[in-house]
Structures are given as structure tokens and as C-alpha cells.
Amino acid sequence: MSEASEKQAAGPSGGIGVVIVAAGRGARAGQADGPKQYQRIGGRAVIAHTLDIFLSHPMIGSVVVAIHGDDAELLQHAAGVHAERLITVIGGPSRQASVRLGLLALRDQAPAKVLVHDAVRPFVDAGLIDRTIEAIGERQGALPALPVADTLKRESATGMIDETVSRAGLHAAQTPQGFPFWPLLAAHEKAHHLGKTEFTDDAAIAEWAHIPVKIVPGSPDNVKLTWARDIALADQRLLSAQQRFPDIRTGNGYDVHAFEPGDHVTLCGVAIPYERKLSGHSDADVGLHALTDALLATCGAGDIGTHFPPSDPQWKGAASKIFVEHAAKLVRERGGRIANADITLICEAPRVGPHRAAMTQALSAMLGIAPERISIKATTNEKLGFVGRGEGIAAIATASVVYPGEVPA
Ligand SMILES: Nc1ccn([C@@H]2O[C@H](COP(=O)(O)OP(=O)(O)OP(=O)(O)O)[C@@H](O)[C@H]2O)c(=O)n1
Ligand SMILES: C[C@](O)(CO)[C@H](O)COP(=O)(O)O
16 A cells, blocks of 8 residues: 555544553663663663654654653653654553553544554564554554564473473564554453453454454564663664764855944854944854754754744844754754864954954853864955955854764665
8 A cells, every 4th residue: 555545544633643652660671760661772762762763654643652650751851852743641550551541542633543562662663664554454453473483381380391382373472563443442442341451462452352463574673672681782782883873964054144334243152343243133143153054954953044033023133142052952852962063254354363262162152062172264255256345254164963873774
């Protein structure tokens, strides 16, 4: 089914719904400093990796996260820029209860299909999500699973082997598990009202409710982080990938402002006495405007006009420091770390050299990075063009930011 027809099949309610269950306490992982879904792997919370995959998938509409009542702040922090796209509900005392509460929160969106996923499976991939969605039918669920590879033994009460169990046809179940929305919700509601609480996954509830479930190939990478060791291995795996393909992004920005009558110009946050000033809606700090665009460019966040429209009277005469600090905040909210910033000012006058140290200090404070990571350069335009005729000042800026994760394949 094509992406478009898939969306159509999901109805006008906005695509395929997702319930991510994250209300467990992670007793088996035994982390003293908080539940496993908020432990950091590859520099970010486990659940942040999981959310990345679902929220960047083109077919996914509403996403509900079922959390523990104590974890609202942890989720807010971990979700970062994703937070506003999420519907958050408080989960229940078991996975089954959390899924049910998540499904109830999706009722208003009325998706045709729903995927239920463990927050603690951060290595799910888009291909696996596609396969699962593809296999959901009007009255058929879909379960990604892998054939069991080990020989299976049943243990007796005395710790001895009772029997060897045939592994023929046995599979280890993964998530996301996919279902037509209303039949799954009805099955959960029925189980709840009958006090049946023993189901460890949704395919088991579907089986009980006579909803057929098709097995699709799971992924060996899609492990559930259950034990402390799983978290440590996941961290190592991401860190080694990041060392191979670190997500370093570069942005550039350019700006120009014309002179008008005045007595000083503001460049890179420093007021320099001069016989004219730069004309502009704000303080016309051409260097900071170019840098704002360069920072925004590293995370595809538009340009300075997107965030501070010149038509908005509140930015009249504003100190351009506000623009740079806002862009740096957006970068940080995405987990980015500014590695360096480089600004070239192009003008015949005033002379920039005597103010370079003050500009570097000002930028260091604005960006929260060491002065050695900041470079401010100046050049004349050899009397060529509008800059050469002394009609204005131009600036070019470059910023490099290291973002969490690796460059996608
Ligand atoms: N009351 C619960 C229990 C579990 N889960 C979620 O279900 C997923 C899979 O469960 P599991 O690995 O068993 O997580 P925990 O219950 O947290 O772990 P443990 O059993 O070791 O305490 C996890 O994302 C977990 O947060 C949930 O939403 N609500
Ligand atoms: C749903 C599940 O991920 C399928 O493998 C798994 O059953 C959930 O974990 P739990 O340890 O059974 O709660």
C-alpha cells in the first residue's frame, strides 16, 4: 500500500496512532538513579531515541506516552523538542494496564490502526515499523518476532532439567505490535472488566480476543533493555557508532546593513563610536544577525526572520544578543553543543581590531562557549562595490554544532 493510501486508510483523524509504554519501574535493571527508560545511552535518554524513530516516521500521527506519575519532569526533559507533539497519560500498575490507558487516550483521535511499543526498545527502525503497519488488517494484528535460536529447556523445581522443549515454530515477540485500533481497545476493555491481568503483550490479548495476529520479521537489533547490562551495551553501541559517524553540522549566515546618520555602530555585541550608525529594525548588529542564521541552519530551524519578524514592533531597537541567545537555546534544546563560531566582518571602516577582544568576550557569554572557540575576523572590500564605497557593512558567519546520535545511514 502506498504512503498516501495508507494515510487515507487511517482516516481523517491523522494517520496511525502509537502508544509508547513507559510507566514501568525497571526493577530488573536496578538503576539507583531512575528508571531505565530515562537512563542515558549515547548521551541521551533511552526514550528520546525511541521517540526519534516514531516521530520522524511519515505515517505516524498521534503519539501517546504512558508514564509513571512520578516521571512527568523526566519525560519533559528527555522528550525535548518532541514534548509538544506527545499526548501524555499516567500508566497503570502493569504493562497491560498502561497500554489500556494509552489506548483510551487515543480514542478522540480515532486512528484506524495503532502500534504499541515499549519505550525501552530504542533500536526499533523505520523498516520494522513499515513491515508491522503493512501487515495490520481490518481484523488482523501484526507482531514482529524472531525465531528462537537456542535449544529450550524446562527447569524443574529442584533446578534440574525437566525436559527439552521443541523450539519448532517458537518465536520471541518484539514490539511495536500493530492492530486495528477499535478491536484492540475493545479487547483491552473486556480483559479489564473481567479482571484478566496476566497478559504480557498485546498479541496475547488479541489471541485471547480471537483477533488473528500475523508474524512479521523482527530485528535482532530491536532488543528490550531489561537488565543493567543491556543498558551498558546499548550505550557502548551508540557511542561507538557516534565515534564513526558523529553528527557534526555546519551552518552559515550572511547579512548586510546600510549606514545612516548616527554616532556609533554595534558589532558583535560591542558599541563602537563612529560617525554613522547602521540602519535596521533592531540594533542592526550585522555580525550577530549572520551568526543567528548560522546557528539556526545547523538544526533546520529557519532563519532570523522566522523567529523575529521585522514587522513585529517588539523587536524595534532590540539588542541582537536576544536573537543569538534564542538560536543557541534552540540548538541546546535539540541536544546540540556549539563547537565553534566564526564571523567575518566586511567593511572599510570602522576598524574592528581594537574591539576584537571585547567582541570575543561578548560572544563567549552569549553562546556559553570558551573564547578560543570564537573567531572574529575583519576585512575591507578593497574599495569595491557597496561595501567598498562605504555604504554599509556586511558579515559572514559559520557555526559548527555537534548533535547527539550519529549521521543516519
Ligand atoms: N506498569 C508498567 C510496567 C511496564 N511498562 C512498560 O512496559 C515496557 C516493557 O516492560 P519491562 O521491560 O518489563 O519494564 P519494567 O516493568 O519497567 O521492568 P521490570 O519488570 O524489570 O520492573 C517498558 O517500556 C515499561 O516502561 C509500563 O508502561 N507500565
Ligand atoms: C511486550 C514485550 O516487549 C514482548 O517481548 C515484553 O513481553 C514486555 O516485557 P515484559 O518483561 O514481559 O514486561
